[in-house]
Amino acid sequence: MAEKSLYNYRVEPQEVDFTLRATIPSLGAAILNTAGIDAHGKGFGVDALNADNHSWVLSRMAIEFDFQPVQYTDYTVATWISDYGRVLSTRNFTLTDVSGREFGRAVSQWAMIDLRTRSAVDLSWVGDAHADAIVDAPSPTERPRKIREVNPTQRSEHRVVYSDIDFNRHVNTMRYIEMMLDMLPLELLTSGDPVRLDIHFLKECRYGQTLAVGCELRERSALFEIAGDGGPAAVRASVEWK
Amino acid sequence: MAEKSLYNYRVEPQEVDFTLRATIPSLGAAILNTAGIDAHGKGFGVDALNADNHSWVLSRMAIEFDFQPVQYTDYTVATWISDYGRVLSTRNFTLTDVSGREFGRAVSQWAMIDLRTRSAVDLSWVGDAHADAIVDAPSPTERPRKIREVNPTQRSEHRVVYSDIDFNRHVNTMRYIEMMLDMLPLELLTSGDPVRLDIHFLKECRYGQTLAVGCELRERSALFEIAGDGGPAAVRASVEWK
Numbered sequence: 001m002a003e004k005s006l007y008n009y010r011v012e013p014q015e016v017d018f019t020l021r022a023t024i025p026s027l028g029a030a031i032l033n034t035a036g037i038d039a040h041g042k043g044f045g046v047d048a049l050n051a052d053n054h055s056w057v058l059s060r061m062a063i064e065f066d067f068q069p070v071q072y073t074d075y076t077v078a079t080w081i082s083d084y085g086r087v088l089s090t091r092n093f094t095l096t097d098v099s100g101r102e103f104g105r106a107v108s109q110w111a112m113i114d115l116r117t118r119s120a121v122d123l124s125w126v127g128d129a130h131a132d133a134i135v136d137a138p139s140p141t142e143r144p145r146k147i148r149e150v151n152p153t154q155r156s157e158h159r160v161v162y163s164d165i166d167f168n169r170h171v172n173t174m175r176y177i178e179m180m181l182d183m184l185p186l187e188l189l190t191s192g193d194p195v196r197l198d199i200h201f202l203k204e205c206r207y208g209q210t211l212a213v214g215c216e217l218r219e220r221s222a223l224f225e226i227a228g229d230g231g232p233a234a235v236r237a238s239v240e241w242k
Numbered sequence: 243m244a245e246k247s248l249y250n251y252r253v254e255p256q257e258v259d260f261t262l263r264a265t266i267p268s269l270g271a272a273i274l275n276t277a278g279i280d281a282h283g284k285g286f287g288v289d290a291l292n293a294d295n296h297s298w299v300l301s302r303m304a305i306e307f308d309f310q311p312v313q314y315t316d317y318t319v320a321t322w323i324s325d326y327g328r329v330l331s332t333r334n335f336t337l338t339d340v341s342g343r344e345f346g347r348a349v350s351q352w353a354m355i356d357l358r359t360r361s362a363v364d365l366s367w368v369g370d371a372h373a374d375a376i377v378d379a380p381s382p383t384e385r386p387r388k389i390r391e392v393n394p395t396q397r398s399e400h401r402v403v404y405s406d407i408d409f410n411r412h413v414n415t416m417r418y419i420e421m422m423l424d425m426l427p428l429e430l431l432t433s434g435d436p437v438r439l440d441i442h443f444l445k446e447c448r449y450g451q452t453l454a455v456g457c458e459l460r461e462r463s464a465l466f467e468i469a470g471d472g473g474p475a476a477v478r479a480s481v482e483w484k
Contacts, residue, residue: 012275012278012279013274013275013278013279013282013409014271014274014275014278014408014414014416016408016409017404017407017408017409018407018408018409018410018411020409023405025405029256032255032256033254033255033256036254036255036256037254037255040255040314046255047313047314071409072282072289161424162423162424162426162428162431163265163267163420163423163424165259165260166256166258166259167255167258167259167260167262167313168260169260172256174256178403178405181404181405182403182404182405184404186404186449189404207428
């Protein structure tokens with residue numbers, strides 16, 4: 001049985017907003033980066049999978065920050081896989097500052113796809129082959145919520161450009177999160193209050209598509225839905241400040 | 243007399259495009275990040291200056307990449323200040339991979355502004371106070387070129403949102419570069435050929451403004467001009483592939 005793996009980061013100047021606190025997308029990027037590096041180091045990263053025409057695809061993620069640390073804060077991301085289902089594997093994260101205070105946590109669920117058919121692969125063999133990578137510790141918070149219905153009160157459009165796409169030629173996760181947060185009032189984004197974000201990926205968006213971003217804004221929370229070229233929902237998300 | 247300072251980086255998964263090479267903005271971000279950290283560590287960072295209501299503002303920058311390293315490449319950014327003029331200080335960079343091969347370089351010129359008046363401050367006192375931070379080594383390439391005239395063949399618009407702005411509430415440098423590159427054909431962006439980018443900041447752009455981005459596309463190069471809310475040019479740039 002494995003141990004949690006630790007990776008060190010620092011809040012860099014380009015990662016803060018004008019309150020000098022790390023933005024949600026910059027902390028989210030550190031979390032996803034940790035997932036990539038940890039899988040890479042353990043031999044089941046995207047690079048190793050690609051050799052077999054497979055790849056990891058993020059299906060759902062929940063992230064929570066009790067506060068957003070200020071510029072130059074050193075912090076540690078701990079990550080561990082708690083289980084492999086038949087379709088989804090669960091990777092967990094906690095973020096802790098140098099004083100040992102946990103200020104953030106995340107739960108992510110990943111599918112493996114066959115790059116030729118773009119369909120999900122049965123993960124049972126991964127669970128067998130990499131059973132020693134599983135850590136016997138529960139997820140640090142409630143798993144990602146499904147968002148079933150969004151009734152937009154505001155809409156925006158975004159054409160997918162080169163800067164939006166990742167190594168898979170799809171819109172990268174942090175860009176989706178930025179598109180959504182950019183529709184919210186600055187006061188909410190910079191309140192410094194505890195925040196939870198749930199995101200759920202239903203379909204991939206690609207270079208050249210025009211995305212419609214719908215936002216259902218409530219008092220201290222919002223629901224979002226993104227669809228490409230008039231198609232069905234590709235991404236749904238919710239964000240809630242305490 | 244000081245020595246060049248070295249900072250280590252790695253090309254992270256979120257920094258590559260679908261060719262698995264680091265993007266120009268991600269390498270540019272590492273360069274600017276190095277500037278911030280080096281100034282911070284030496285006691286003349288933005289955080290120290292803010293206490294006196296001063297701040298560094300990037301005036302011009304030239305960056306060159308002979309190639310763009312692939313995912314997980316370890317590299318070192320060396321930085322040094324070669325001189326302080328009355329208005330501009332010059333900070334230089336080289337990027338070197340672990341085999342010692344220099345694959346990139348940059349020259350940046352910075353003004354110091356008074357945050358109350360937003361006007362430039364005479365840098366002579368900085369040159370005196372921090373004379374020991376100057377390194378007696380020339381800039382590693384031609385200094386940033388002035389771009390005088392752009393005759394756009396293509397135009398796009400961009401509304402400045404939360405994700406675009408930095409700690410100063412202005413559009414951050416890498417977002418300007420992304421806006422410009424996103425107007426170019428993918429074949430050019432992913433050619434892997436040596437590239438040089440010159441960027442020149444004339445005016446600050448702020449949250450809520452609508453930016454007009456004009457691009458004069460030539461065979462293997464392009465000129466750009468960005469203006470906010472119908473005003474005069476705020477940024478001009480050129481990019482050229484060999």
